[in-house]
Amino acid sequence: MKFTQRSSRVAFFAAFCLAVMVADSRAETPAAVCNQVRFQPNWGGEKDIVGGKIEGSNVSSQTGFVTLAEIKEAPKLKEWGEVKFDNTKVYRYLRVALPHEGKGKLSKVEFYDGGQLVATDKMGLRLNYFYGDAPDDHIIGYDLREKGSTRPPGFKPGNPDLTGPADVALTAADGAVIRYTLDGTMPTADHGGIYKTPIHVDQNTTINAVAILPDRAPSPPNGVTFLLPASTKQGLAVASVGNSLTGITLNFWRYARTAGYKHTTYPFLRGGALTRELWALTSSEYAAELKEMEKTRPSLANGQPWDDFWQKIRKVDVFTLQPRDFDLEKETAAEVNFLKLFRQKWPDLQPYLYCEWVELARQRPSDKGTVPSFEMQKTFPALTWEESMSAMLLYMEELQHRLAAAYPEGRPAHIIPAALAMGWVKNKIDHGQFPGAQPGEFYSLLFSDQVHPAENGAFLVDMTWYSMLYREPSEGKVLPVGTTLTPEQARAMEQLAWDVLKHYPDCGFYEEGKEPCGQPEFANDGRIITLKSSTPGAWFRYTLDGTKPTRTRGYVYCGAISVQPGIHVQAIAYKSGMADSAVADAGQK
Known part of the structure; x- marks a missing residue:
């Protein structure tokens, strides 16, 4: 059984901040002791949830679970079930695991501490599980984070942009042990050095730390990359329009910072949005079109207003677009509109077309072989994940071809072939060629759901961005902060990202x-x-x-x-x- 956490990149940024330090004055989050669970089965599956286990773990959200209680009675049709039990131990990871042989599924689960709700879907703590590379809907679990452990360590000094060498002190709750690393990996209960005295920083240094109280799981992580003036490099200013798959790169600046770059990102994003839908948000001139679009995509109404985004931008070196509209004429027209708008203020910007991957179900027109290609007379359906990645890139090349003809002014748009990296990493995992991973662990290792990468998968995507934007391999420069990757896995991803870019001629590295x-x-x-x-x-x-x-x-x-x-x-x-x-x-x- 494998899992992965469903969490937005924005939420992850808040939990693993590299710039805003937490001071000693923070109040300790009261610990949650789960002793009550409420649940609602899907209709018709009430009897099949009998035998389900209520479990807790302080090892990880994957392992170390112990049974706290068992569901012994089926609730009545359309009613909630409830189990109360004796428990005095704090667990960070809680879940309900139903028997796999039954058809029973839970539509809602709530965990309580003495009547106080501590975890439900609305709190953004949900863990998604995978059975092999297929979603496992027999398990619903949550990561209580600080409520089930303790607050993350704080750092002094609080400003990560140092004026010279400094001694960095780490602080935590009374009685907590602090473990830390300097190589970008995630410290755990048995990995990383034990903090005793301030850490002397006389060069660019990334410190990741967790706090551990007795009999509890490690806290959520906190990390900082301290930069010194002599080794700090001016980074790029990147503006991006897209949806949540561009959103997974919101923490790209953290990786660039570990390599010494002060990187700036300006994202304008809406969940699931097409480029023409995003263009409709730029002006009241398109109010009628936007109103129609919002009927099928309400998420377009949520997010930073265009005017606020536009006024915030000070400089743009790179502009990324995330094409996904298989009406090629409309996609091309929307991209031309955006390019013209941005080039009015920043004529020398470099545009990139970000080639995303596809959903687990693989039902896009590119998967079905219905997207035209100027390169061939006929295309065929993609019957494997690997072929879907190739087909998505073929669509991107078709769009690039049309965009160059429709708008030849300025620097030509190049492709960031993230889909190729996704295609190859799955193939390597499925063939036992990726360190520390077994066949069938692609989604559980890299993804948070059926399309969005979690931190590990985002690292691979961000490494394609890093090498493309900064024109250099990331290996030996970037640290895997915020991930649970081993050093060997991080190195394999960095090497794969560079191999993809070096051998895709449009990236400009080919010799x-x-x-x-x-x-x-x-x-x-x-x-x-x-x-x-x-x-x-x-x-x-x-x-x-x-x-x-x-x-x-x-x-x-x-x-x-x-x-x-x-x-x-x-x-x-x-x-x-x-x-x-x-x-x-x-x-x-």
């Missing part, structure tokens, strides 16, 4: 060479076609309609090609620093 790559070789088990080359580290592009592929034409290979009726697979191998291979033809199926 020509004279020695050709080994020609692609095909392996076919009747369901999946895989490619390999005698050249280690070679990349591939392929077509399915008989079109001759090049390193800029066709699907980018992410580890799997599904066998489908009517496909004619051709592929080319390429690698930065080498010449392209000859085209290999697998014939028609």
Whole structure:
């Protein structure tokens, strides 16, 4: 059983702030001792929840659970059930786990401490669980954070922009042990040094810390990157329009800061929004259109008003757009509108098209093979996650092509190919090639739900952004602050992000060479076609309609090609620093 926490990037930012320190004067959050649970089953599943376990853990939200009580009676139809039990121990992680063999599911769960509500969906504490790579709706759990542990450590001095070397003191509640790390990893009850005396900082230093009281889980983390003047670099100012998948990069500035950059981000976001919907928010001229849009997407009305966002911006070096509208004419028109608007004030800005991934269900037009492509005469359905990532990038290249024709002024828009990184990391996990992960743990390790990455997955996305925007590998420069990644996992993600960008020619890192790559070789088990080359580290592009592929034409290979009726697979191998291979033809199926 694997889990991942559902939490917005904004909430995570508040919990793991790198700039605003917490002083000694903070009051300790009263501990919550769960001794009552209320729950409401889905209709018709009342009897199947009998045998469900109410559990608590202080180890993690994945392991260490002990049974506190059991559901022994089914509630009446349409009524809430309730279990009261004796418990005097504080648990940070609470959950209700129903028997998997039954059809019973819980629509609502509430945890109480002596009649005081301490956890419910409305509090933003929910944990989502996965059974393999499928959502597990037999378990509902919550992370009580400070209520189930203690407050995070505070830091003195409070200003992370130091004027010179300083001794940094860490503070916590009376009796709490502080564990800390300096390598960007998350300290835990048994990982990290035990704080005893102030830490001397005479160079850029990131300190992550948790507080631990006896018999309780570690507190939520707190971390700071202290920068010294001599080693601080001027960062970029990035303006972004998009939805929640751009929102996962709101903490990108923290990663840039660990590399010494003072990065600035200006986000204008709405949940699930298309670019044309965001454009409608820019002016009262589009009030009628916006009113119609809000009928199907109420989230458009929530968020920072456009005027407030626009007036806040002081400088823009980079402007990112998040295309996801498969009406290509409308998407192109909206992007032209945004580019013209921003270039009136910042004519030299560099635009990027952020290529997102798709939902677990994979039901977009790109997944169904219905998106036109100037690169090929025919596209095919994407039958695997890897192919969905390739298809999403193909859509992005089609849009880039149309945008260049519709609006050739200024610097051309380049693609941030985050989807390729997602395609390859899943393939590596599923084949046991990612450190510390087993096949079937892709979603539980990287995601908070069926589309939004949690902190670990966001780190991989942010590393593609870092290398693209700052034009350098992140390995050895950026620390994995706020994640639960091991050093080996963080390093693997940094290497993957750089490998993706280095071998996607549009990113600008690709180098020509004279020695050709080994020609692609095909392996076919009747369901999946895989490619390999005698050249280690070679990349591939392929077509399915008989079109001759090049390193800029066709699907980018992410580890799997599904066998489908009517496909004619051709592929080319390429690698930065080498010449392209000859085209290999697998014939028609």
